[in-house]
Amino acid sequence: MKTITTVKEMRALSDQLRKDKKIALVPTMGYLHEGHLALVRKARELADVTVVSIFVNPTQFGPKEDLAKYPRDFDRDAQLLEKENTDIIFYPDAKEMYPDRYSTYIEVRGLQDHLCGKTRVGHFTGVATVVAKLFNIVKPHFAVFGQKDYQQLKVIERMARDLNMDVEVVPYPTVREKDGLAMSSRNTYLSADEHRTSLLISASMAKAQELFKKGERHSPALRRTVEEVLRSRDGIDIEYVSICDSATLEEVREIKDNAVLAIACRVGKTRLIDNTIFTEA
Numbered sequence: 001m002k003t004i005t006t007v008k009e010m011r012a013l014s015d016q017l018r019k020d021k022k023i024a025l026v027p028t029m030g031y032l033h034e035g036h037l038a039l040v041r042k043a044r045e046l047a048d049v050t051v052v053s054i055f056v057n058p059t060q061f062g063p064k065e066d067l068a069k070y071p072r073d074f075d076r077d078a079q080l081l082e083k084e085n086t087d088i089i090f091y092p093d094a095k096e097m098y099p100d101r102y103s104t105y106i107e108v109r110g111l112q113d114h115l116c117g118k119t120r121v122g123h124f125t126g127v128a129t130v131v132a133k134l135f136n137i138v139k140p141h142f143a144v145f146g147q148k149d150y151q152q153l154k155v156i157e158r159m160a161r162d163l164n165m166d167v168e169v170v171p172y173p174t175v176r177e178k179d180g181l182a183m184s185s186r187n188t189y190l191s192a193d194e195h196r197t198s199l200l201i202s203a204s205m206a207k208a209q210e211l212f213k214k215g216e217r218h219s220p221a222l223r224r225t226v227e228e229v230l231r232s233r234d235g236i237d238i239e240y241v242s243i244c245d246s247a248t249l250e251e252v253r254e255i256k257d258n259a260v261l262a263i264a265c266r267v268g269k270t271r272l273i274d275n276t277i278f279t280e281a
Contacts (some may be wrong), residue, residue, distance in 0.1 A: 003089045014139040021048035025140035031071040032055040035175035035183035046142045053090040060126030114249040135199045144262035148174040150275045163196040182274045189270040197235040198267045217255045219243040235268040
C-alpha cells in the first residue's frame with residue numbers, strides 16, 4: 001500500500017495507471033469504521049486499483065461546526081486499509097488542496113437547498129468542490145459513496161452528470177451497527193446513554209416503513225409517526241423530518257413513487273442523520 005500526499009504525484013500515478021487499469025476511489029474524511037471499509041470492498045470489486053482519500057475538508061464545515069475536534073487517527077486508518085488490501089491512500093493537507101488565493105467553488109443548485117442544506121449553509125458547496133477536485137486528481141473510473149449521506153450522494157451524482165465528468169458514481173447501502181444505528185465517525189461522540197437514545201432514529205424509520213407497507217401514502221401522517229417515536233424519550237432535538245422526492249429532494253405530500261424519509265437530529269451535542277427509501281417495488 002502506498003501513501004501519497006501531493007496532488008502532483010497522485011495525478012502522475014493516475015495517468016500511468018489509467019493506461020491499462022481501472023481505478024476506483026473512496027473519498028473519506030478518515031477515522032474509518034466498518035461503513036467505510038464496506039465501500040472499500042465494493043471499490044475493489046469494481047476496479048483493478050483502489051484509492052482511498054483521507055482529507056478532513058475545511059470548506060464543508062460551518063464556523064460553529066466541529067472541524068477542530070473532528071476525530072482523526074491516520075495510523076489507525078492506514079492499518080485498517082492495509083488489511084483491506086487498499087492500493088493507495090491519498091492523504092493531502094489543506095494547503096495542498098486549497099493553495100493560497102484559492103477562489104473556485106462548485107454549487108449544485110436546487111439539490112443543495114433542501115434537507116441539511118437549509119441549516120448547513122455552504123456545506124454542499126464545500127462537498128461538491130472537494131469531490132470535483134478529487135475526481136480531477138485521482139481520475140477514477142468509479143467513485144463509491146454511501147447512501148447514509150443521501151443528499152451528498154444526490155449532489156455528487158448531479159454534479160458528475162451536469163459537468164460530464166468521466167466517472168461512474170456508485171451508491172452503496174447504509175451500513176449499520178448491530179443495534180441499527182447508522183455507522184458514522186461522529187458516533188464516537190455519543191455517551192452510552194446517548195447511543196441508546198439515538199436508536200430511536202432507526203426505530204422511527206422502521207415504524208414508518210411498517211405503515212407504508214400497510215398502505216399509508218400520506219406524508220404528514222408518516223411524519224407524525226416518526227416524530228412521535230423520536231420524542232418518546234428525552235434527549236433528542238429534531239432538526240428535520242422530511243419525506244421528499246428521491247431525485248429532486250423536494251417535499252412530497254403524497255407518495256406516488258419512490259420517496260425518501262430523511263431525518264436529522266441532535267442527540268446531546270452530536271448531529272446525526274439517517275434515511276430510508278419508500279419504494280413500491
